[in-house]
Amino acid sequence: MQDILNQIFANDFVILALKLGVLLILLPATLVLGWVELKLGAHMQHRVGPMYPGGFHGWAQTLADGLKFVMKEDIIPKAADRFVFSLVPYITMLGAALIFVVIPIGPKLVIEDLDVGIFYVLAASSIGVIGILMAGWSSANKYSLMGALRAAAQLIAYELPLVLTAAAIAMLAGSLSLVDIVEAQGPASQSGWYIPFVVYQPIGFFIFLTASTAELTRPPFDMPVAEAELITGAFTEYTGIRFAFSLFASEYISMIGLAAVGATLFMGGYLPPFPALDFIPGPAWFMAKLSTILFLLIWIRWTFPRLREDQLQKFAWKILIPLSLVNIFITGALKLTPWI
């Protein structure tokens, strides 16, 4: 089994196909994740969720939703800036999809192992907010504008703790490359033990989860799209497939992207928890860890009420940033010990 897998992965063409496959699979993955979220949320609320489309537990619900979005009328408000307005879905999707370029899914399965991997991830993940700002500005709608301004404020507040957490990880691994970071949680570590960084970085993991929820503008940090206040925030004027892409698809792709980053930075990516479990291929481990983080994100979403914008800022600047500085200090102290 192991030999066959090794042979398959040694083939350059297979690797290229798999790398391209990662990008091609993103759209179907959003549909699956959307369905999973519908079902999980339903069961957390004593409901069953979609049951009919597709037959088995409504597996085709998100497909049907997508089809519905395609068939809706495409409306652009008269006062809107047409060019910017129609550019938005591309920008938000681009920002969401770019992360996957540097995520190592298996031992050799990474589209491009950049030396500045983490830096690139953080930069790419903020592109989406430009899309939200553009949507808010170009829609000529007061709700959209307020939503966009909230999103911008939120980005500034949450990018910092995210960067500081990533800095702590880079300190532990001694590299910015995501492949090196994964390897540093396994064979390349000082002790040679397979210890994921979440063990050394529980605070970092908490900050990462919080900040990525804020970055995804999902509850409890969904003020930019708070439906009870701003209808749909920046995307109030969007309809049909534009709406589906700029809000849902980009949210789910970013969610998968950030969960993948979390799995890579904190849970050891494609590495098995013990060397003895090596016979299970890396991508399977990666998917398992990715799903764990996705489940956490969905769980948070269905539990908490929404914060207020000023409270969120307070939380970011007065709690998360000092906490992440403390985290860096602890990491520095850990580096002095012989274990890492």
Place this chain on the structure above:
Amino acid sequence: MGVVPEDLTRARLTGSGILRTEEMVLNIGPQHPATHGVLRVIVTLDGEKIVEGEPIIGYMHRGHEKLLEQRDFRQVTNLLSRMDWLSGINNEIPASIAVEKLMEIEVPRRAQYLRVILAEINRITNHLMFVGSFGLELGATTPVMYAFRERELLQSAMEMVTGGRMHFGFIRPGGLKEDIPRGFVDLALRGVRQLVKFIPDYENLMMGNEIFKQRTVGVGVLPPDLALNHGVSGPILRASGIPFDVRKADPYLVYPEFDFDVPVGRSGDSFDRYFVLMEEMKQSARIVEQALEGLPEGSHIGAVPKKLTLPEGEIYSRAENPLGELGYYLVSNGEAKPYRLKVRTPSFSNISVVPHMLRGAYVPDMIAILGSMFFVVGDIDR
């Protein structure tokens, strides 16, 4: 609107280099997810801060009071349950009490007990609705589903008796339309016991949640004197610390025979209003249990003439509705129809303090305030 963004956010640099901002007028509603119904609020914003907020009512005016003048005294109850559509039975009861008092009809004790039971179950279903939807407005999607799980059982108990789930039309002058069916007592007891069992869940999910506290504590404070001046009543008044409850202050039906408390809040903020709602459900559950256990035998309706012709005269009858004091001022000129039936609805008076509470709040606070003022638009507009 057709307004270009440049006009909305024009910010000019003044000579001193301080950024000057302009106020923005935002129209919220009548079609907006936060106003659950067709309430319209025009707010003037300075950034996210509300400078001035003005609720505009009347989008659901249906001319109830005029329509009531065309109905006889049995048909009147059916129309009244459509004002506050979440608590139909509670709307019907005081109208029948007014007729009974004018005609001096004796209502059997069984009918009075059943009225109390139905009214209190209805109060619980009404409160559960607001307990759930307040969470929804703050962005938590789960409490509403939990609340509706318990609401469903009590609703089916109501449906078992009246055949309706919203507009019951079950109260008649002199008593009730019919006696209760077999099995109702068990179902109602099961419903209230399940509710009491699961209330701690809601409390943990909402009132124990740090984010919920941050969103509600100190938000939308309603001082007691302001509340009194505006005729605020019900749970909102009690949350401000005034223990006024018509069931205790001016008892009707057989309420004095039951043992229940009037929960009051301390600071009158959104959190206290939510807390009072939660506590009132427990008290209502107590009343329902006591009434079901002590349910007397007898007839469900007193001796009522076939044609209800009221003697000339006028009467004011009031009751504690789930949302506040409901009053009917009935003027009869000796015909089979009311000459005038003036309605004093709780939501109409309660909503009048909203402009005072909105001043200086943030936009998200507006949602918390409107959500915790517990109004039904049909009750405001009639």
